[in-house]
Amino acid sequence: MSAYFTHILKHPAVVVGQNALMHLAVGLAVSWLVLFAFELLRPGVASLYLDLNLLLALMILSWLLSVVGPPQPSAL
Amino acid sequence: MRYLWHIRWLTPLVLVGYVVWQALFASWSLEAVTDFRERTPYFDVLLPAGRGIRTERGIVLTHEPVYIDIRVPIRARGAAVELKVDSASAPLKLGLQTGEEFSFEFNGHLPETVGGLTLYRYDAKELHYARPGHKVRFIISSPSLVPGSVVVKEATVSLKREPFSWPWFQLFISELL
Numbered sequence: 001m002s003a004y005f006t007h008i009l010k011h012p013a014v015v016v017g018q019n020a021l022m023h024l025a026v027g028l029a030v031s032w033l034v035l036f037a038f039e040l041l042r043p044g045v046a047s048l049y050l051d052l053n054l055l056l057a058l059m060i061l062s063w064l065l066s067v068v069g070p071p072q073p074s075a076l
Numbered sequence: 077m078r079y080l081w082h083i084r085w086l087t088p089l090v091l092v093g094y095v096v097w098q099a100l101f102a103s104w105s106l107e108a109v110t111d112f113r114e115r116t117p118y119f120d121v122l123l124p125a126g127r128g129i130r131t132e133r134g135i136v137l138t139h140e141p142v143y144i145d146i147r148v149p150i151r152a153r154g155a156a157v158e159l160k161v162d163s164a165s166a167p168l169k170l171g172l173q174t175g176e177e178f179s180f181e182f183n184g185h186l187p188e189t190v191g192g193l194t195l196y197r198y199d200a201k202e203l204h205y206a207r208p209g210h211k212v213r214f215i216i217s218s219p220s221l222v223p224g225s226v227v228v229k230e231a232t233v234s235l236k237r238e239p240f241s242w243p244w245f246q247l248f249i250s251e252l253l
Contacts, residue, residue: 020080027087034092044149049098050091 009070022066028059099150103239106150111135111230118233120145122216128228134162137216138223143173144214146233148203153238156199157214162227163194168218170196180215193229 008014032055035046046052108118112128112135115121122128123143128135146155159170171182188195198214218226238244 016077016080019077020083023081023083024087026084028091030084031088031091034088035095038095045099046095048149049095055091 006071009068018066018068021062025059025063025066028055028062032056032059100240100245103237105234105236107232107234109230109232112228117149118147119231120147122228131227133227134230135228136224137218137221137226137228140168140219140221140226141215141217144216144231146212146214148210148212148235150235151238151244152203152235154199154201154203154236155212156197156234156236158232159196159198159216160193160229160231161196162229163189163192165194165227166218166220166222166225168196168216168221168226170198171215171217172198172200173213173215180217182217 032052035050035052035055039046039052108116110116110119112119112122113130122135122137123145127139127142128137144157144159146157148155157170161168167187169182171180173179174181183198185197200212203210203212216226216228
């Protein structure tokens with residue numbers, strides 16, 4: 001049953017999208033670290049303009065979506 | 077596929093660049109509104125808290141003076157406050173605390189009446205402080221107040237930013253180190 005649902009994960013467009021999400025997760029992680037360092041140096045300098053928790057959530061979400069893989073043959 | 081990895085450095089560039097731009101170079105003003113019912117990041121409640129009673133009509137003052145504390149989150153050049161009170165209220169004066177001691181400056185702006193509300197304005201053109209996070213204190217003084225005669229509806233503050241300058245940047249760096 002799951003094979004019908006997850007075979008779309010083998011589609012080339014999905015693979016490209018997952019690749020992009022993986023890079024996005026890395027970029028968001030780096031920016032979160034830099035902005036959090038700013039925030040420690042001067043409270044409010046980043047959080048006045050951006051929601052750091054939202055960045056963290058987006059980073060985790062994009063990483064999770066990027067590692068969802070097609071089903072292994074043994075699982076079918 | 078070949079160019080996708082550029083997302084890795086473009087994302088931090090956009091996000092960090094946006095924050096750096098806002099913190100250092102942006103020059104437009106910030107505005108915040110409160111009805112003094114609860115604390116917000118910019119406004120405290122009217123202080124001392126025992127001098128105002130929260131009602132459906134607004135904050136009814138029982139004693140004077142009361143203070144409006146504004147937390148300035150940015151490097152601001154000036155702060156303008158617009159206070160809306162019920163038009164049936166006793167006349168009052170809006171002022172700014174100018175020093176550490178209780179010294180206040182009042183201006184001679186005449187209040188305006190707009191649709192059942194009286195508007196008082198105070199434009200503090202020069203703020204003297206070193207860093208964001210500083211509190212600016214305004215005062216509401218109404219010598220002819222009897223308990224219940226002044227009803228504060230809301231206040232708006234607009235903060236004018238100080239544009240980037242080299243002496244300020246040196247101060248900023250020396251504070252960080």
